[in-house]
Amino acid sequence: MHRKLDETDVGIVERLSQDARLSNREIAEELGVTEGTVRARVKRMEEDKLIRITAVTNIDRFRDAALAYIWVEVERSEQTRSVAQALAAIPELGFVGVMLGRSDILAITMVRNAEHLAKFVHQRISAIEGVRGTQSTLGVNFIKHDYRMARIVN
Amino acid sequence: MNDLVAGRVPRHIDLDATDHAIIELLRADGRMPYRAIARELDIAENTVRARVRRMEESDTMRLVAVTDLEAAGYNMLLAIGVQVEGRSPEDVAREMAAIAEVFSVNVVVGSQDIEILVAARDQAELSELIGDKLGSIRGVRRLTPALAVDVLKNQPDWVPFHAS
Numbered sequence: 001m002h003r004k005l006d007e008t009d010v011g012i013v014e015r016l017s018q019d020a021r022l023s024n025r026e027i028a029e030e031l032g033v034t035e036g037t038v039r040a041r042v043k044r045m046e047e048d049k050l051i052r053i054t055a056v057t058n059i060d061r062f063r064d065a066a067l068a069y070i071w072v073e074v075e076r077s078e079q080t081r082s083v084a085q086a087l088a089a090i091p092e093l094g095f096v097g098v099m100l101g102r103s104d105i106l107a108i109t110m111v112r113n114a115e116h117l118a119k120f121v122h123q124r125i126s127a128i129e130g131v132r133g134t135q136s137t138l139g140v141n142f143i144k145h146d147y148r149m150a151r152i153v154n
Numbered sequence: 155m156n157d158l159v160a161g162r163v164p165r166h167i168d169l170d171a172t173d174h175a176i177i178e179l180l181r182a183d184g185r186m187p188y189r190a191i192a193r194e195l196d197i198a199e200n201t202v203r204a205r206v207r208r209m210e211e212s213d214t215m216r217l218v219a220v221t222d223l224e225a226a227g228y229n230m231l232l233a234i235g236v237q238v239e240g241r242s243p244e245d246v247a248r249e250m251a252a253i254a255e256v257f258s259v260n261v262v263v264g265s266q267d268i269e270i271l272v273a274a275r276d277q278a279e280l281s282e283l284i285g286d287k288l289g290s291i292r293g294v295r296r297l298t299p300a301l302a303v304d305v306l307k308n309q310p311d312w313v314p315f316h317a318s
Contacts, residue, residue: 004225004227005221005225005226013219013221016218016219017218017219017220017221018218019217019218020184020185020217020218020219021184021185021217045225049222050221050222050225051219051220051221051222051225052184052219052220052222053183053184053185053217053218053219053220054180054181054182054183054184054217054218054220055177055180055181055184055215055216055217056215056216056218056220057177057214057215058213058214058215058216067260069233069260069262069269081304084304084306085306087306087307088306088307093307094307094308094309095305095307095308095309096305096306096307096308097231097233097302097303097304097305097306097307097308098302098303098304098305098306099233099300099301099302099303100300100301100302100303101298101299101300101301102233102235102298102299102300103300106233106300106302135264135265136264137235137262137263137264137265137266137269138262138263138264139260139261139262139269140261140262140263141244141247141260141261142259142260143244143247143248143251143259143260143261144247144251144256144257144258144259145257145258145259146257146258147216147218147220148218148219148220148221150220150221150222150223150308150309
């Protein structure tokens with residue numbers, strides 16, 4: 001079970017979620033704790049996969065990029081896990097989740113257009129052992145994604 | 155509300171191989187020292203510093219801490235398809251984007267008009283979110299939710315930036 005964040009953790013994360021390059025010293029001064037505390041907390045939260053400090057890029061800055069939702073149905077329910085694992089190994093997929101309802105697995109990726117999506121699904125997903133069928137929706141307007149929140153896995 | 159602030163529209167920059175290499179290293183570790191990046195890529199530390207600043211100032215890249223939803227107390231993650239009638243999907247989508255628990259909003263083409271990802275702390279909060287907050291938005295005809303029971307991967311490295 002995941003450990004929850006305490007007040008100091010939350011204070012640190014709030015600052016780092018705005019600017020990850022803030023120094024431990026600056027954060028410590030703002031929170032009224034020692035620099036060592038901040039360093040130890042950040043290290044622990046990263047090690048426990050409670051936070052991930054990373055670079056995110058702005059999709060609006062990349063031409064020809066649309067988000068695609070690919071819903072995958074498996075042949076037999078027992079294959080759900082193995083298909084999901086095969087999908088998670090595809091670098092282009094940014095999200096893979098086993099779902100209850102609508103279909104068996106949801107995979108999200110970035111594609112150039114409908115033709116690229118069709119090709120990607122055909123070549124990379126339909127070929128996976130246990131995939132019965134897929135249903136895709138192509139994004140036309142990516143309105144919001146709060147990158148400060150994610151399920152951190154691996 | 156998610157449009158870039160008027161008057162502060164950053165210019166578009168083209169990224170070269172060095173920029174992409176820096177982004178890749180920072181994706182793995184957003185606090186990697188510039189000195190270590192410089193050594194890894196065999197370029198000057200000042201070059202790294204200047205490239206990062208240029209990418210940040212143009213709103214091309216941000217270095218941030220991402221919090222695990224579960225660690226933040228959100229135990230339920232759902233993908234909800236939204237069918238809209240009598241209103242433009244964009245308008246409905248923007249209204250949904252204003253809700254904090256709705257952390258991803260996409261206008262799509264297909265059997266749904268909008269796809270959203272939402273997080274909830276528990277069933278009561280989820281019920282309120284779907285029944286009251288989302289269901290009562292004008293133009294929402296039908297919400298079709300699916301609950302994520304096992305997230306194997308969640309690393310969307312590409313997102314729209316918002317004024318905040």
